[in-house]
Amino acid sequence: xxxxxxxxxxxxxxxxxxxxxxxxxxxxxxxxxxxxxxxxxxxxxxxxxxxxxxxxxxxxxxxxxxxxxxxxxxxxxxxxxxxxxxxxxxxxxxxxxxxxxxxxxxxxxxxxxxxxxxxxxxxxxxxxxxxxxxxxxxxxxxxxxxxxxxxxxxxxxxxxxxxxxxxxxxxxxxxxxxxxxxxxxxxxxxxxxxxxxxxxxxxxxxxxxxxxxxxxxxxxxxxxxxxxxxxxxxxxxxxxxxxxxxxxxxxxxxxxxxxxxxxxxxxxxxxxxxxxxxxxxxxxxxxxxxxxxxxxxxxxxxxxxxxxxxxxxxxxxxxxxxxxxxxxxxx
Numbered sequence: 001x002x003x004x005x006x007x008x009x010x011x012x013x014x015x016x017x018x019x020x021x022x023x024x025x026x027x028x029x030x031x032x033x034x035x036x037x038x039x040x041x042x043x044x045x046x047x048x049x050x051x052x053x054x055x056x057x058x059x060x061x062x063x064x065x066x067x068x069x070x071x072x073x074x075x076x077x078x079x080x081x082x083x084x085x086x087x088x089x090x091x092x093x094x095x096x097x098x099x100x101x102x103x104x105x106x107x108x109x110x111x112x113x114x115x116x117x118x119x120x121x122x123x124x125x126x127x128x129x130x131x132x133x134x135x136x137x138x139x140x141x142x143x144x145x146x147x148x149x150x151x152x153x154x155x156x157x158x159x160x161x162x163x164x165x166x167x168x169x170x171x172x173x174x175x176x177x178x179x180x181x182x183x184x185x186x187x188x189x190x191x192x193x194x195x196x197x198x199x200x201x202x203x204x205x206x207x208x209x210x211x212x213x214x215x216x217x218x219x220x221x222x223x224x225x226x227x228x229x230x231x232x233x234x235x236x237x238x239x240x241x242x243x244x245x246x247x248x249x250x251x252x253x254x255x256x257x258x259x260x261x262x263x264x265x266x267x268x269x270x271x272x273x274x275x276x277x278x279x280x281x282x283x284x285x286x287x288x289x290x291x292x293x294x295x296x297x298x299x300x301x302x303x304x305x306x307x308x309x310x311x312x313x314x315x316x317x318x319x320x321x322x323x324x325x326x327x328x329x330x331x
Contacts, residue, residue, distance in 0.1 A: 005060065009080075012101030013094070018080035019073035019102065020053045022064040041114060041137075041328070042107055044099070045072040048119020048143070049241050050194050052079040054228055058317030059116070059324060066325055068114075073102060075124070077240020079232045087175060090243035092127040092251040099128055103135050112137040114328050118313055119143050120244055127251075129265040130258055138266040138331050140324050143277045143310060145269070145287060148295045149259045155248040162281050166204040172245040178205070179238055187234045188226065195221060195229075198309045200279040220314045263296040268327040270320065272308030301327065 005020040024040045043063060045056040053072035060070040074081040076098055077090060084090070103113055114137050117125030122144040129136050159169050172178055182190035192215045197203060217226065269292075271278050278284065286292050293299050303323060305312060313320045 010102065010105050012105070013097040015076055015082040015084065015098065017073050017076070017082070017098060017102060018053070019071055020060070022060045022070045024067045024069060025065045040067055040069040042069045042071060043114045043116060043324070043328070044103065045070065046099070046115065046117040046121030046124050047072065047075065047078070048121045049244070050191055050229070050233070050238070051119070052229065052232055054225070055118070055311075055314060056116075059313060059321045062318070062321035063325060071102070071106060073099070077236070077243060079236060083236060083240035087243050087246055088250065090240070091247045091254060092124060093254055095124050096128050096131050099124070100132055100135065114138055116140045116324055117142065119310070126263060129263045130261055133265050136265045138328060140268045140270065140327055142270045142312060143275055145283060145292055146263055146296050149252070149255050149261070151256070151259065155252050163202045163204070166206045168203045168205050169245055169248070171205045171207065172242050175246065178242060182238050188230045189215070190238070191226070191229055191233060192217070195311065197276070198274060200274050200276050202280070203276055218315070220311070264298060266298045266300055266331065267296050268301040268303070268323065269299065270303045270305065270312065270323055272305045272310065272312045274307060274309045275312070276310060278304070
């Protein structure tokens, strides 16, 4: 695989953001019909936890060869992007603000981009489409469905009610506590706990009882890949990424004006049938029973990949790249 990416830094929304870029290959330049877009169409990839821009390396390589300009940032708190010290600096509004600044710099203040998100990146992508649909041409989102604002469902109390205090999102709430546990087990082991998780049941991290016993590196994760993640997390730590979880209630409060708002951007949604998010309370019925489509009126396709876990874009990179390309070609 061609791992030659351009690495750039840009000042956005008060932070220095790192992003990787891969331009269209010379053979693909000028090819294809992209709906009259000036220049090569841009795809913005938004990563999740515990990942980095690097999790999109396969898709960036494949799609740049098909004529797209691909952009993947490290979100605030991750990798080589700044990590503000304040816990409160990681709400969805902060992160969407970062991405709007990046989009402005890449394509201009009035142009649109294609967007692809996964995990936390999917949550941010939904928020981006709610807040600034004028900047998104179409969206391919993965693993996390759109969750409309509900005044009776404050996130953390809801998770505690459903899955208890040991549920990983609940365990992440106390500042410094889970960081200390990760430090004790070591960065590589901590990352492997999540990257190797393939149980569709809720992820629980019992305090003081240890975590998984058998950690087998999946075939899609090379030793080089793992060490790349380890090198960045050892440098930056886990606090920035964990602060996204610590702001779930705060973001919910800030999103109150968007009660009953619909996502009015064309969407394709992809999820693995072994993904823990597919097996969360009520998700299957929400996806297949019509409510997902009601909240996302321009939801064109839902794809459930058989035998695929949470990190579907790394586990089945060629399939995901094809799904993205086939959908974006229609615009």
